[in-house]
Amino acid sequence: MNDPAPRGPMPTTQSGPSLTREFALWSAGLAMVAVLATGTLAYVVARNHLHTDIAAQLRAEQHRLGERLDDAIVRVSGNVASLARTPLFAEALVDADLRKAHLESFLERVRVAGDLAVALILVDAEGRALTGGRSATNGALLTTGGMANPGESDAPRTRVHGADPARLEIIQPVVSPGADGPRGALVARVELAALLGERVGALAASDFAALRSGEESLAHRGAPAPIPERFLTAAAPLVTLPDLTLVLGRERSAALAPLGELTAMSVVGGSIAVLVVFLVASWIARRITRPIVELAAQARATTSADTLQGMHIDVRADNEIGALAGALDAMLRRVQDLHRDLEQRVAQRTQALGALRESEGRFRGFLENAPAAIFLKDRDSRYTLVNRRFEEWYGHSAQETLGRCAHDFFPRAEADTYREMDREVIASGVPLTGEARLTTRSGARLWIAITKFPVRDARGQVIGVGTINLDISARKRGEAELRRLNEGLEQRVRERTAELLAANRELEAFSYTASHDLRAPLRALDGFSQALLEDCGERLDEQARTYLGFIQKGSRDMSRMLDGLLQLARSTRGELHREEVDVSELAAAVVCRLREEHGGRAVSTEIPADLSVAGDPRLLRVAFANLLHNAWKYTQHRTHATIRLSGYTEGAYDVIAIEDNGAGFDPAFADKLFQPFQRLHGEHEFEGTGIGLATVARIVERHGGRIEAEGSPGRGARFAIALPRAGREHGERGPPAALGDTA
Amino acid sequence: MPSRRILLVEDNPMDEALTVRALRSSGASDDIVVVRDGHEALQYLYATGSFEDRDATDLPALVLLDLKLPKIDGFGVLARLRSESLTRHLPVVVLTSSDEQNDVLMCYQRGANSYVRKPVNAHEFAETVARLGLYWILSNERVRAAA
Numbered sequence: 001m002n003d004p005a006p007r008g009p010m011p012t013t014q015s016g017p018s019l020t021r022e023f024a025l026w027s028a029g030l031a032m033v034a035v036l037a038t039g040t041l042a043y044v045v046a047r048n049h050l051h052t053d054i055a056a057q058l059r060a061e062q063h064r065l066g067e068r069l070d071d072a073i074v075r076v077s078g079n080v081a082s083l084a085r086t087p088l089f090a091e092a093l094v095d096a097d098l099r100k101a102h103l104e105s106f107l108e109r110v111r112v113a114g115d116l117a118v119a120l121i122l123v124d125a126e127g128r129a130l131t132g133g134r135s136a137t138n139g140a141l142l143t144t145g146g147m148a149n150p151g152e153s154d155a156p157r158t159r160v161h162g163a164d165p166a167r168l169e170i171i172q173p174v175v176s177p178g179a180d181g182p183r184g185a186l187v188a189r190v191e192l193a194a195l196l197g198e199r200v201g202a203l204a205a206s207d208f209a210a211l212r213s214g215e216e217s218l219a220h221r222g223a224p225a226p227i228p229e230r231f232l233t234a235a236a237p238l239v240t241l242p243d244l245t246l247v248l249g250r251e252r253s254a255a256l257a258p259l260g261e262l263t264a265m266s267v268v269g270g271s272i273a274v275l276v277v278f279l280v281a282s283w284i285a286r287r288i289t290r291p292i293v294e295l296a297a298q299a300r301a302t303t304s305a306d307t308l309q310g311m312h313i314d315v316r317a318d319n320e321i322g323a324l325a326g327a328l329d330a331m332l333r334r335v336q337d338l339h340r341d342l343e344q345r346v347a348q349r350t351q352a353l354g355a356l357r358e359s360e361g362r363f364r365g366f367l368e369n370a371p372a373a374i375f376l377k378d379r380d381s382r383y384t385l386v387n388r389r390f391e392e393w394y395g396h397s398a399q400e401t402l403g404r405c406a407h408d409f410f411p412r413a414e415a416d417t418y419r420e421m422d423r424e425v426i427a428s429g430v431p432l433t434g435e436a437r438l439t440t441r442s443g444a445r446l447w448i449a450i451t452k453f454p455v456r457d458a459r460g461q462v463i464g465v466g467t468i469n470l471d472i473s474a475r476k477r478g479e480a481e482l483r484r485l486n487e488g489l490e491q492r493v494r495e496r497t498a499e500l501l502a503a504n505r506e507l508e509a510f511s512y513t514a515s516h517d518l519r520a521p522l523r524a525l526d527g528f529s530q531a532l533l534e535d536c537g538e539r540l541d542e543q544a545r546t547y548l549g550f551i552q553k554g555s556r557d558m559s560r561m562l563d564g565l566l567q568l569a570r571s572t573r574g575e576l577h578r579e580e581v582d583v584s585e586l587a588a589a590v591v592c593r594l595r596e597e598h599g600g601r602a603v604s605t606e607i608p609a610d611l612s613v614a615g616d617p618r619l620l621r622v623a624f625a626n627l628l629h630n631a632w633k634y635t636q637h638r639t640h641a642t643i644r645l646s647g648y649t650e651g652a653y654d655v656i657a658i659e660d661n662g663a664g665f666d667p668a669f670a671d672k673l674f675q676p677f678q679r680l681h682g683e684h685e686f687e688g689t690g691i692g693l694a695t696v697a698r699i700v701e702r703h704g705g706r707i708e709a710e711g712s713p714g715r716g717a718r719f720a721i722a723l724p725r726a727g728r729e730h731g732e733r734g735p736p737a738a739l740g741d742t743a
Numbered sequence: 744m745p746s747r748r749i750l751l752v753e754d755n756p757m758d759e760a761l762t763v764r765a766l767r768s769s770g771a772s773d774d775i776v777v778v779r780d781g782h783e784a785l786q787y788l789y790a791t792g793s794f795e796d797r798d799a800t801d802l803p804a805l806v807l808l809d810l811k812l813p814k815i816d817g818f819g820v821l822a823r824l825r826s827e828s829l830t831r832h833l834p835v836v837v838l839t840s841s842d843e844q845n846d847v848l849m850c851y852q853r854g855a856n857s858y859v860r861k862p863v864n865a866h867e868f869a870e871t872v873a874r875l876g877l878y879w880i881l882s883n884e885r886v887r888a889a890a
Binding site: 566 | 755757764810840841843861862864865868869
């Protein structure tokens with residue numbers, strides 16, 4: 001089978017919308033939306049979590065740092081308190097020397113908080129600095145620092161003093177052993193910045209730590225914080241010094257670095273997911289659409305193929321597409337069937353059309369070359385078709401004729417006649433013929449045979465009248481001539497017939513007269529001669545009696561001849577009645593009669609038992625009687641006379657032969673045997689009339705047979721009669737040629 | 744004693760003479776009435792015309808009828824005889840020269856009792872006529888006149 005449809009995957013260079021691509025894009029898009037939505041959601045959730053974590057972490061770090069600061073302050077405070085309780089300080093309150101001698105150096109050396117620089121200053125109750133120490137520059141500090149009266153209370157106090165640099169002052173009262181002992185306080189002075197620096201240690205570049213009192217930053221460490229929005233912060237007041245707030249800040253970018261990672265991971269992961277989804281979607285789309293594409297390709301192949309014959313759609317799929325392919329295949333087959341059917345019909349139509357054209361051509365040929373004026377008219381007697389002969393005869397072209405009536409061209413009476421004939425044909429629905437004279441445009445006078453016939457449409461309705469006017473002038477002339485000749489001929493036939501009838505009548509009359517009247521005189525001659533002999537015998541001499549004998553003999557001969565002539569005449573007229581004739585019986589009867597008439601003769605006869613022929617019994621009796629008479633007569637001088645009959649067939653003829661051993665005849669004169677009144681023997685030898693064989697020959701001829709005679713003088717004669725065999729067509733016919741030419 | 748009269752219908756006087764001679768010499772009958780044509784024969788038989796005085800019921804024993812006769816021929820006479828109840832069974836023998844088959848047939852169709860051809864030979868003629876005279880007059884049984 002010829003299958004031009006491409007198989008396998010669809011062509012990749014397909015333009016226009018692609019189901020696969022569309023499907024892939026849609027599924028990929030949907031998957032992407034889903035992935036992005038979930039990704040974004042997860043991202044947001046994760047970021048929020050991270051945010052919280054980062055804030056918590058910041059707070060924890062701030063808390064830890066706060067603890068450390070509190071811890072430092074507590075330790076310093078404790079150590080200072082311990083020192084303040086030392087009697088030395090109490091003594092030193094009052095003893096300036098002591099202060100100079102020991103205390104100042106001690107205060108210079110002592111470390112109350114590790115490496116943290118703490119300036120210890122002994123102040124009196126009025127707040128005047130008694131010692132300088134490293135930091136105790138003057139007594140004004142103390143008085144202006146809010147600790148107006150450090151000795152007023154025994155409770156230690158901690159306070160922030162000063163602004164630049166801001167310092168932390170821990171004031172521990174120095175208690176004298178007696179109640180009215182001197183009063184003062186040991187002040188530990190720490191720079192907040194130092195404290196912060198010592199306690200916080202190194203900070204990441206993105207971090208800062210600050211101690212604030214209200215909105216005022218008292219100490220700051222780490223990254224500067226010009227734009228607070230850039231930072232995440234955690235702030236809480238110190239436990240030991242609630243006026244101070246420790247702020248831990250971290251640059252957002254740094255703090256949220258894990259968040260950026262998360263975002264990057266999300267983007268990468270999302271992209272990968274999208275890519276995977278797209279690939280999977282494409283694969284699935286291709287996998288799903290492959291049968292569709294294949295189907296489409298096969299279907300497209302059917303549209304581009306030259307012929308649908310032999311094509312089919314074969315897509316294996318267990319789903320609706322398979323069903324669709326099956327349906328399409330069935331449809332294709334149906335289309336093929338229809339196409340084939342259509343092709344056939346078209347071929348038939350084409351053939352029919354060709355035949356129609358051919359028929360039209362033939363029709364045109366006949367129409368234009370017919371020796372007749374042929375034209376059609378519609379029911380209203382308007383011409384719808386005329387041929388060339390019409391134009392020639394009537395002198396009107398087709399152009400001026402079509403669509404018009406006879407009344408437009410012909411004299412009114414003539415046109416009326418035509419219209420009447422048309423109406424008659426339309427009304428009766430049967431053809432009409434007639435003859436008319438016509439004078440053509442060229443002046444020729446014609447006889448025309450008019451044939452008008454109904455023209456029917458496919459449903460058999462008469463839609464018009466067709467007319468064929470045939471020029472029959474030649475025929476008319478011929479007919480006239482023929483009529484003239486016929487009339488002459490008929491006249492001659494009538495004359496001849498009359499002559500023949502007259503002759504026949506004369507012959508009849510002669511026969512009748514012969515039968516009735518010619519015999520009477522003979523009878524009178526014979527009868528009265530006899531009467532003379534009988535009644536007046538004594539008075540007549542011998543000579544008179546001899547003469548009377550001659551009269552009698554003459555009258556009897558005459559009578560015989562008359563009988564013969566009548567027989568001959570009868571054998572030529574009258575009807576021939578053919579039937580089976582038993583020749584054996586007939587011959588035996590004749591011979592029996594002959595024996596009676598000629599009792600003295602001894603003639604031996606041979607007659608076979610089963611001789612028969614078909615013929616008229618009366619005529620055949622005459623014929624055989626004549627032949628047997630002859631045989632009997634011509635053997636009268638034989639001592640041992642023999643007459644033999646025999647029968648045989650020769651072709652379609654039955655032959656009966658009669659032989660004798662009599663006088664025979666001279667074959668030289670055989671042609672005279674069968675002519676009337678011709679005799680080969682003298683009357684003195686054998687009496688006879690010469691009519692017998694003529695009669696026999698005539699009878700045989702009338703049967704369509706033939707007679708043949710053989711013989712030689714003194715050797716006997718043989719006559720053979722051949723008659724058509726029974727069952728053959730009855731009627732007179734020519735003689736058979738097989739019997740020689742002597743007859 | 745039934746009638747032995749013979750009515751001979753014959754226009755030829757020679758045949759008439761020969762016939763009468765033969766009948767007489769045979770002894771069949773001496774009572775021979777001769778008429779010359781068919782018309783006269785019918786007048787005789789039905790006692791009309793010149794035979795008015797005759798008794799019509801006194802029929803002859805035999806009619807010898809020639810065919811070729813003046814006025815009314817033998818066929819006409821025969822037909823008339825057979826159409827009348829008086830003569831329907833009257834023996835009629837056609838005695839004629841003709842041996843035409845047609846004549847023979849027509850005579851029998853018209854009710855002839857016999858058809859005899861007059862032989863030319865004098866011996867045969869005399870013999871034939873004598874024989875039929877004897878037969879029809881002496882041997883033949885006729886219907887009684889009363890019937």
